[in-house]
Every structure is written in structure tokens, then in C-alpha cells.
Amino acid sequence: MPEDRIDQLYIVTCTAPVNIAVIKYWGKRNEDLILPINSSLSVTLHQDQLKTTTTVATSRSFQEDRIWLNGKEEDVTHPRLQSCLREIRRLARKRRNDGDPCMDSAGLSQKVHICSVNNFPTAAGLASSAAGFACLVYTLARVFGIEGELSGIARQGSGSACRSIYGGFVQWIMGNKEDGKDSLAQQVEPETHWPELRILVLVASAERKPVGSTSGMQTSVKTSCLLKHRAESVVPGRMVKMIEAIRKKDFAAFGELTMQDSNQFHATCLDTYPPIFYLNHVSQQIISLVHRYNKHYGETRVAYTFDAGPNAVIFTLQQHVPEFVQVVQHFFPPETNGADFVQGLPVNCASLSEELKQSIGLEPVPKGINYIISTKAGPGPCVVKDPTQHLLSSDGFPKKMIAV
Amino acid sequence: MPEDRIDQLYIVTCTAPVNIAVIKYWGKRNEDLILPINSSLSVTLHQDQLKTTTTVATSRSFQEDRIWLNGKEEDVTHPRLQSCLREIRRLARKRRNDGDPCMDSAGLSQKVHICSVNNFPTAAGLASSAAGFACLVYTLARVFGIEGELSGIARQGSGSACRSIYGGFVQWIMGNKEDGKDSLAQQVEPETHWPELRILVLVASAERKPVGSTSGMQTSVKTSCLLKHRAESVVPGRMVKMIEAIRKKDFAAFGELTMQDSNQFHATCLDTYPPIFYLNHVSQQIISLVHRYNKHYGETRVAYTFDAGPNAVIFTLQQHVPEFVQVVQHFFPPETNGADFVQGLPVNCASLSEELKQSIGLEPVPKGINYIISTKAGPGPCVVKDPTQHLLSSDGFPKKMIAV
Known part of the structure; x- marks a missing residue:
């Protein structure tokens, strides 16, 4: 030594x-x-x-x-x-x-x-x-x-x-x-495999402390019959598909499966008795926003995933980051002038078309998101x-x- | 003729x-x-x-x-x-x-x-x-x-x-x-089978028009693997249990299964792609309120169910109606003085103990519920x-x- x-x-x-x-x-x-x-x-x-x-x-x-x-x-x-x-x-x-x-x-x-x-x-x-x-x-x-x-x-x-x-x-x-x-x-x-992949952590302001994941998953295992089915019959096939999507760098496949799996996880939380809610009003709004954004472009450019807490994690490709950050800032107007709204990897400025704003057409939720951490895939310890x-x-x- | x-x-x-x-x-x-x-x-x-x-x-x-x-x-x-x-x-x-x-x-x-x-x-x-x-x-x-x-x-x-x-x-x-x-x-x-059973429809104010049930269920059938499992493997057993609970007038069994099935239905909506949300902030609050109310008394006195819309339907027994209506009125303070808040079958007055209020301990949501329709099971056409x-x-x- x-x-x-x-x-x-x-x-x-x-x-x-x-x-x-x-x-x-x-x-x-x-x-x-x-x-x-x-x-x-x-x-x-x-x-x-x-x-x-x-x-x-x-x-x-x-x-x-x-x-x-x-x-x-x-x-x-x-x-x-x-x-x-x-x-x-x-x-x-x-x-x-x-x-x-x-x-x-x-x-x-x-x-x-x-x-x-x-x-x-x-x-x-x-x-x-x-x-x-x-x-x-x-x-x-x-x-x-x-x-x-x-x-x-x-x-x-x-x-x-x-x-x-x-x-x-x-x-x-x-x-x-x-x-x-x-x-x-x-x-x-x-x-180093997929250098264009970018990750945005949308840090949300939680109103209340959610159920901890340790006790939450215990209750889910005990009470949710959908969770048992998911674990046994759904996840094995999804693992294969997800690995394939990553190997091929197929963003649409990767993003859709990511969103589906996040939703299914939260579905099993809702099937838990008593039910567990990790998705709040802001999360639902982010989900709508992502689907409307993708629909506007007719392709899956952005994907969300939510863990056992209120933050959203967004996956997208480098070229879509500036516009999507603008979209988030428009529909979740920050408290301040937005100076510190984006942290981490620098994000270029972008303008939003009126067409895109109307196409998304959601009611803005002021202060729904505290700030964004812009990052990417990185190395281990x-x-x-x-x-x-x-x-x-x-x-x-x-x-x-x-x-x- | x-x-x-x-x-x-x-x-x-x-x-x-x-x-x-x-x-x-x-x-x-x-x-x-x-x-x-x-x-x-x-x-x-x-x-x-x-x-x-x-x-x-x-x-x-x-x-x-x-x-x-x-x-x-x-x-x-x-x-x-x-x-x-x-x-x-x-x-x-x-x-x-x-x-x-x-x-x-x-x-x-x-x-x-x-x-x-x-x-x-x-x-x-x-x-x-x-x-x-x-x-x-x-x-x-x-x-x-x-x-x-x-x-x-x-x-x-x-x-x-x-x-x-x-x-x-x-x-x-x-x-x-x-x-x-x-x-x-x-x-x-x-x-006439269960005369003590009472039903309260909590009419909620919806912010946005949800996905219609016809197109919603089409998308669910197409995209939710949890729905398929629910239909094939979960519901048959629940039908047997529900009929038994009704025949025995076992409110705890009836209420718990009612809540579980409502939650599972909404879970399959969330597992739908893109996901469908029928439960909003007020619905989540009602769900929490019911579980906390039941927990306070150590028994299932009240049960909720939600369809493809924002209203909650509450099942309870006659003897619990006055207090529970007071609970709802306390945690969802109505716009007016509450004069027309309860419609339908007359509901007696009741007082709320501080202990119960604290035990529920939720932040009141003003105007979350427009009014309550108090009713019971009734005849066919x-x-x-x-x-x-x-x-x-x-x-x-x-x-x-x-x-x-």
C-alpha cells in the first residue's frame, strides 16, 4: 500500500x-x-x-x-x-x-x-x-x-x-x-458509443415528499398483480429490444421504449394498494409536452423518463437540445429571468416558431420546473x-x- | 296498442x-x-x-x-x-x-x-x-x-x-x-338488497376535456400489455370476489376491491401509449383523503372509484355519510358558503374532530369539487x-x- x-x-x-x-x-x-x-x-x-x-x-x-x-x-x-x-x-x-x-x-x-x-x-x-x-x-x-x-x-x-x-x-x-x-x-x-445522445434533467419543485422507493416497492410487490406480470412477461422482451436500440443508436426505438417503460412503472405504482403517485401535475404536463412536440415533427425526437420522484429526465439528440430547452422554458416560465435556468453542458440559443407553440398548445405552468441540468452519458467511477x-x-x- | x-x-x-x-x-x-x-x-x-x-x-x-x-x-x-x-x-x-x-x-x-x-x-x-x-x-x-x-x-x-x-x-x-x-x-x-349502501358523486371541475372513452380504449387495447393481462387474468377472479362481497354485504371487501379495480383501470390508461390521464390533482387528493380517512378508523369505511373523467364516486354506508361529507367539504372548501354543496338525498349535519382533520392532514384544495350528489342504489328503467x-x-x- x-x-x-x-x-x-x-x-x-x-x-x-x-x-x-x-x-x-x-x-x-x-x-x-x-x-x-x-x-x-x-x-x-x-x-x-x-x-x-x-x-x-x-x-x-x-x-x-x-x-x-x-x-x-x-x-x-x-x-x-x-x-x-x-x-x-x-x-x-x-x-x-x-x-x-x-x-x-x-x-x-x-x-x-x-x-x-x-x-x-x-x-x-x-x-x-x-x-x-x-x-x-x-x-x-x-x-x-x-x-x-x-x-x-x-x-x-x-x-x-x-x-x-x-x-x-x-x-x-x-x-x-x-x-x-x-x-x-x-x-x-x-x-463513447452514442456521442450525439443528450440528457436533460428537469428539476421539479416537489410539493410533498413522495413514498420512499424501498417501502414503495415492497408494497407494490405485495399488492400489484400488474407488477408481477410486468416483471415476468414484459421486461425480458423489453431488455432485448432496448439493447438492440442502443447498439443501433436508433433514437426512435430507444425513446419510445424509454417512455413506455417509465409509464408502465408508474402504472404499477398506481396498481399498488394503496396507490402510489410519483407523477404530479407538472409531470403530466411534461409528458403531454413531449408527445405533442414529437407529434408536431412526426417523429420521436425527445423522450421522457420519471423515477420515484418528481424530476423528469429527457433524452434527445444534440441537434434538438436548443429548441427543446426553449420549449421547456416557454411552457414552464422560470421564476427569474431564466439566467440560471440551464446548468451543465452549454446550450445554444434557439427561437421558437409560433406554429410550434400553437401545435403544443398547453397552458404554461409558471415555476413548474426549477432548472435544467444539461448532460450526457459518462464514464464509471x-x-x-x-x-x-x-x-x-x-x-x-x-x-x-x-x-x- | x-x-x-x-x-x-x-x-x-x-x-x-x-x-x-x-x-x-x-x-x-x-x-x-x-x-x-x-x-x-x-x-x-x-x-x-x-x-x-x-x-x-x-x-x-x-x-x-x-x-x-x-x-x-x-x-x-x-x-x-x-x-x-x-x-x-x-x-x-x-x-x-x-x-x-x-x-x-x-x-x-x-x-x-x-x-x-x-x-x-x-x-x-x-x-x-x-x-x-x-x-x-x-x-x-x-x-x-x-x-x-x-x-x-x-x-x-x-x-x-x-x-x-x-x-x-x-x-x-x-x-x-x-x-x-x-x-x-x-x-x-x-x-333493495343492501339498503345501507350510499353513493356520493363528487362532481369535479375539469380543466381540460379528457380523451374520450371510445378512442381511449381503442388505444389501450392496441398498446397496453398490462390491459391484456388484466382482462384475461385479473378480472375473472375479481368478478367472483365482487359478487361474493355484494351478496354478503361485506363493505370492506366491496370497498377495497372497488378501489383496487379503479386504480388498475387507470394504471392501464397510464400504460397506454401515448398515456391517458383521467386522474388529475383533485382525484389524487380524493384518493389520499379516502385512504387516510379509512386509516384513521382502522377500517374501510369509504371507497372511491373514477371513470374516464374527473368525477369521483364514493361508496360508503349510511352511518358514515354525514361525517364524510363534512370531511370533503373541509378539504375541498366550496366557492360559496356551501349551501348548495350537497344535492340529492338529505345529509345530516356532523362535526369534525380536530383529531380527524389532523389525521388526514392534507392541504385543502379550494373549489376542487363543485358539488356532491348524494344517492343510493336504485331500480332499472x-x-x-x-x-x-x-x-x-x-x-x-x-x-x-x-x-x-
Whole structure:
């Protein structure tokens, strides 16, 4: 264990991405191991716009495992966090017992300090647990010298975290073993595969806190007969079609299936008893807007997907971004003059034709969308080499940070 | 043909009820014959509150079939109207040919004038086509002396009209013959079976005209794989359970299944591509309110169901009506002082405990509900004996009416 071990402190910092499912994961067949009732597929978002950064330090002087998330110490005994720590240490022990000379048996018994921050506000409701657990597992693996498959461990932190272990287009194959050993993520295509693809996160202002996804999916599995049918009979065919659409870079096929799968996921939420609503008035308006926009052009230029929260994620091709952003800004007039309305990748100006506005013909919803994050597909987790970026200082405690 | 035939005018007036499905009909397997993809079950509402009245006259002097709906002459060549007229005349001819002495062969060749009105505003969005076609078919049958099964003819006017041919609790058995001869309605229990059952129609103010049910269900059949599964694998079991709950007057079972089936119907609308939304912000609020109300009491006291429009229909037992109406009035404060907020069957006053209000804990939505129609299960179509009630005068043309 090399250079960064100073004064008995071994310290590693990594970053990991957010991912957005286009074939949705909803429902577990095993709650402890986090095994899903169907496979799913996602696009990894670029870390230039959205990422989690995690620093892990080990030291002989640490009395116990501790964790700080976004500037606040959290309970390290959280079962899913413990699952990840336990799995990583088990693999490390296995390597040492298998006689790997790199494995430092002293480091293995040391406690860890973990510090993690997101570069996006938690209030944005961008399911940060996927990026968070992927980053934790990836960083712990670096600290303990683990190589190879990590998605199975990340999965045990948060199901969808397994997909954030890879960049580009990623499938989570549900597997069928009881112990979950074959429930792993796999890259379908790298982030360089479809350079024209663009992603717009429309950050909506939520009025009320929706049902959390863990308890929501439990209720759905128990009560929705449509969910069971979806998982068993619909998703397998959609996985094949979605992979094909991505391989061929067929935006119409990709976009339509993305929208259909988002709608079906929300349909199973509505079929849950009591029903769960994640789509609000603004979401319904975005859905109408996208369908009317596509109808105006007679082709699928834009597609939406919604997770267990109020934000919309829009997929489109680079050439349509400027106009569509204008459309969004027109039908969801922002509070301010719109200066900070678009964040992330720069978006060129565009003008809107009266014909298009009339063709969409919706009543504008002022302040329905707070802002847009413009991004694209990006790589998987990375090690941060620059030691000034560590979130823990040389005493093993969080550096002073400004909460975001 | 007796007393009412004056000056060659034979005139009959009947009324027919609205029905509300608790196991929903959505999707046809045959568009022309109106054959459904699943059986359905409804409660017939009492005509004291909601009814259609239809007068049919025949006369040698009439040059052509004509129809007036709610004071306005409409196109008599409408295919579904023609289906009903053709079927009734076919049966009448058959009876004459079979040698029925009552059958007047002259009357058979005469043209009809039809005049129909609802005692509720069309704007209330209370799917009036079911009551309308049931009333038309029932009245025509009286005019042409047809007895026996009429639901198969009413079905060809509007699918759910077949259920308005009976009072009380009515199932529409989907049948499986290609010619639809076995796709008929049947009374499960009469309107006297469950006297404590009460129905509240919460008339909502719709912001926009939703997708019509005819085209909506066509798109759903074409695009929703969840609808196919629902029709084939979910509804058959639910029909059995619903009939059992009604027979046993088990409100909890009846109410829960009613809510689940309403939600599943709307789930299949959301699974339709492009998706169809009938539930708006107010509907979602009513759904939350009902679940929270029931949770407060630890039992299912109230149940909701929503059709292809914004109105909610609430089922409850007589003893819970006063409090629940107060709850609705509290969380949907009416525009005025609430004087005309409740129409129909009288509702006693009740007070709301602070505990209940807090337990529900929703943000009130002012003017979300226009008014409530308080009603109960009621009988099927009836003949109106009083000749002053005819909608056509002795010249065979509509009496002057005040549009409602």
C-alpha cells in the first residue's frame, strides 16, 4: 500500500456517477441481498455534471468505523452500509488467505473513516443513493486492494447502485441464483458509443415528499398483480429490444421504449394498494409536452423518463437540445429571468416558431420546473489522484466544507 | 296498442338510470358489436337523483326517424343509434312473423320521433350515454311491443348501457360467442338488497376535456400489455370476489376491491401509449383523503372509484355519510358558503374532530369539487304513466323545454 499512507493514514478518494434507468427496476425478490424481480437498464450520467465524491481513510488510530455524508455524521450501523463494509472486508480477507502478497493484513483490521459529498443539492431529489453506494464500494475496494467485480457488492448497498459501477449503457441482469451471485451489472456499450445522445434533467419543485422507493416497492410487490406480470412477461422482451436500440443508436426505438417503460412503472405504482403517485401535475404536463412536440415533427425526437420522484429526465439528440430547452422554458416560465435556468453542458440559443407553440398548445405552468441540468452519458467511477481533493484531512476527519 | 295512440300517434315515455362500474369495462374485442375484453360489474344509481327520460312516438305522418337530445336535434344516422333502431325493428318483425297477435304490422313500418333529456347537467361529465341508450332501447321496446332481453341491444348503443337495463347490482358477462349473443347484463342483486349502501358523486371541475372513452380504449387495447393481462387474468377472479362481497354485504371487501379495480383501470390508461390521464390533482387528493380517512378508523369505511373523467364516486354506508361529507367539504372548501354543496338525498349535519382533520392532514384544495350528489342504489328503467310527462307533444314534436 503505497504513497498516500502517511502517518499510518491510508487515504483514497474516488468519484462515481448517477444513473437513470430506461428499463425500470421496481421490486425485490430478496430484501436482504437486494435481488430484483426483473432486469433493468440505465444510462450513466456524466460526472462533470452529477457525481458523488467519497474519501475513505484507514488508520491504526481509528477507534471505530465512522461516516460523514454531505457534511453530517451519519449512523455507521445502517444495515446496507454494513453489508458493503462486510463484503469488502470478506473479499480482502479471502485474498490475504489466498496468499496475495499485496494484501496488508494489518490494514484489514483497521477501522475506516468515510466522507462523501454530492456535487448536486440533495433537495434536487436525484436518487443519490446509487452514486453514493457505488462510490463507497469503489473507494473501499481501492483501499483494501480488491480488484474485479464490484457491482454485486454495490447492489447490496442500494439496488440501482450496481449500475453506477460502469459508464455508458449498463444492464443489471437480475440473475436467478438464490445467493444472488449472478445478479450483477454489465456494460452494454461504453459512454463513447452514442456521442450525439443528450440528457436533460428537469428539476421539479416537489410539493410533498413522495413514498420512499424501498417501502414503495415492497408494497407494490405485495399488492400489484400488474407488477408481477410486468416483471415476468414484459421486461425480458423489453431488455432485448432496448439493447438492440442502443447498439443501433436508433433514437426512435430507444425513446419510445424509454417512455413506455417509465409509464408502465408508474402504472404499477398506481396498481399498488394503496396507490402510489410519483407523477404530479407538472409531470403530466411534461409528458403531454413531449408527445405533442414529437407529434408536431412526426417523429420521436425527445423522450421522457420519471423515477420515484418528481424530476423528469429527457433524452434527445444534440441537434434538438436548443429548441427543446426553449420549449421547456416557454411552457414552464422560470421564476427569474431564466439566467440560471440551464446548468451543465452549454446550450445554444434557439427561437421558437409560433406554429410550434400553437401545435403544443398547453397552458404554461409558471415555476413548474426549477432548472435544467444539461448532460450526457459518462464514464464509471474514477480514482482522484490529486491529494488536495481528499475530503478527509491528515487527521482522518472531514475537512471544513460548505454544505451544498 | 292501447290508450296513448291518439290521432295515429303512439307515444311512450320511460326513464332509465346511470350506473357506476366497480369492476371496470375498458376495451372491446369487437368494435361493431361492442363486445368487451372482460366482464364488468356496476351499481345502478337511483333515478330520483340521476336519470334520463325518453319519449318515443310513432305516427303514419312522420316522414323520417328523428331525434332530439337535451333540446337539440341530433343526427339520427349515428351508427350506434341506427344499430339500436335496426335491432328493435328486427325483433318486432320477428314477433310479427312468428304470428304474435299483439304485433301491429302498420306500426312497424312507421318512423319514430325520439326525444331525450337528462335531469343532470351534461357538463357534470356523468357518462350519460349508458342511461341514454338504455332508456332509448327500453322505450323503443315498449313502443314496438318487444318483451324479454334488452341488454344485448342496449350494449350495441353504448357498452355500459347494457348494465343500465337493470336495477341494483348488475354484471355484464362478456360472453365468448363471435356474434355477441351471450354478451349480456344480468342482475346480481336487486336495489333493495343492501339498503345501507350510499353513493356520493363528487362532481369535479375539469380543466381540460379528457380523451374520450371510445378512442381511449381503442388505444389501450392496441398498446397496453398490462390491459391484456388484466382482462384475461385479473378480472375473472375479481368478478367472483365482487359478487361474493355484494351478496354478503361485506363493505370492506366491496370497498377495497372497488378501489383496487379503479386504480388498475387507470394504471392501464397510464400504460397506454401515448398515456391517458383521467386522474388529475383533485382525484389524487380524493384518493389520499379516502385512504387516510379509512386509516384513521382502522377500517374501510369509504371507497372511491373514477371513470374516464374527473368525477369521483364514493361508496360508503349510511352511518358514515354525514361525517364524510363534512370531511370533503373541509378539504375541498366550496366557492360559496356551501349551501348548495350537497344535492340529492338529505345529509345530516356532523362535526369534525380536530383529531380527524389532523389525521388526514392534507392541504385543502379550494373549489376542487363543485358539488356532491348524494344517492343510493336504485331500480332499472321504468315506464312513465303520466301523459303530461311526455317530452313530445301531440304533434309529435318536442315540447318547449328549459335546457338544463
